[in-house]
Amino acid sequence: MTTIKIPSLAEAPPGYEGHGFFATSLDRAIGLARKYSIWPLPFATSCCGIEFMATMGAHYDFARFGSERPSFSPRQADLLMVMGTIAKKMGPPLKQVYIQMAEPRWVLAMGACASSGGIFDTYSVLQGIDEIIPVDVYVPGCPPRPEQVIDGLMRVQDLVQNESLRRRHSPEYKALLAKYGIE
Amino acid sequence: MEKISHPLITEKLTARFGSDILSTEEEPLYKVLVITVNPARIIETLKFLYDDKELQFQFLTSLFAVHYPERKNEEIEMVYLLHNLWKNTRIRIKTYLPISNPEIDTATNLFSTANWMEREAYDFFGVIFKGHPNLKRILNIDSMDYFPMRKEYPLEEGTRRDKDDTMFGR
Helix, strand or coil: CCCCCCCCCCCCCCCEEECCEEECCHHHHHHHHHHCCCCEEEEECCHHHHHHHHHHCCCCCHHHHCCCCCCCCHHHCCEEEEECCCEHHHHHHHHHHHHHCCCCCEEEEEHHHHHHCCCCCCCCECCCHHHCCCCCEEECCCCCCHHHHHHHHHHHHHHHHHCCCCHHHCHHHHHHHHHCCCC | CCCCCHHHHHHHHHHHHHHHEEEEEEECCCCEEEEEECHHHHHHHHHHHHHCCCCCCCEEEEEEEEECCCCCCCCEEEEEEEEECCCCEEEEEEEEECCCCCEEECCCCCCCCHHHHHHHHHHHHCCEEECCCCCCCCCCCCCCCCCCCCCCCCCCCCCCCCCCHHHHCC
16 A cells, blocks of 8 residues: 655644644644734735735735735734835825734735835825834835745744744833834 | 917907906917916906807816916916817916915806815915815825925925935935
8 A cells, every 4th residue: 555645734833742642832833823824904005016916816826825815804814915105195094904903913015115105205105104003024126026025925924923922912012002103 | 160269369358357367378389378367357257258158168177276486476376277168279367376375266166176176276285265165185184284386395205214315426
C-alpha cells in the first residue's frame, strides 16, 4: 500500500508533541488561526483600488492567504486596506469605518497617497492616513504591483501571528488610540 | 440658424442699461462677445438677456470667480457664460467685486443650476451671494477656515517633511 503525503497548509507553531497529542500556547494557536483567516475590508478610492482588483482576481489570487471573503462591512472585517488618495473630506468617513471595526483590527496603507499624500501635496488632500488612524503596514508604490500588495499582506500576517493576546489591553496600545482620539 | 450678431446684443444692452455696461469687446481667440457690467445690475442684465425675444440667452453654461490680486478694489472677477441654444450663440458677462466686500446678488432665481455653481464660488473664493437659499461649502470640508483659491494661500498643504529641495538640487 502506498501512502500519499499531504503537504501541510501551515507550519505548526512550536510546541510539545507526542502520541496523539500536541500542546502549544493559546497565543500561538490563536495567532495561527487568525493569520490564515484575515478578512480584509477594501477601502478603495482611486487607481490603487484598480490594482487591488487585479490582486483579488484569479491570476494573483489574493484568496490564497485566507482572505477569501473581502468584507464590505467593517463589522466583520479584520484588516482595513486603504487604497488611494484620501481627501480631507473623506477623512471622517474613513475614521468612522475604522472605529466600527471590532478588535483586533489591522490597517494596511496601500500606495503613496494613502501612506504620505503622494503627489497630491495640496490643501484638499490628507497627507497620509496615519494622521487620523494608526497604520500597521505601508506598501509603497504608485500604484504598487500586486506582488507588493501580497507582500504587504504577508507582513500583516506576520504581525497577526506574532501579536500577543494581551497587546490590545496594554497601556501603550490605549495611548496609541488616545493619540488619534479613538476610544 | 444664423447666429446673433454682436452689434445687435451691444446695442440692445446699452439702450437698456446705458453707462452700467462698462465695456463690450470681442475676445480675439474664439470671437466671443465679452460684456462687463456694473455688479449692482448683474441680475437685471441676465434677466434682460433671458427675456428678450431676439436674444434668449436662457442657458447658463457656467458661473465662476477669478482672483486678480493686482487689481485694486476689483480683485474678484465674476464670470457668467451664457448660451442661446436656438441660435447657438455664446456670450460672457463679467463683473468685478472688491475683495474687502465680495457681495453680489444670487442668480438662483433665474437659473436653478446657479445654486451649486455659486456654492462652489463661495467655497473657493468667498464670494457672498445675497439671497442664495443654501450658501455653504460644497466641495471642501466644512471645517475649512479659508478660501483656498485666493492667491494669497499656497497650493501646498505645508506639512510634508519628505520634500527636501536640497535632495533634488533645487
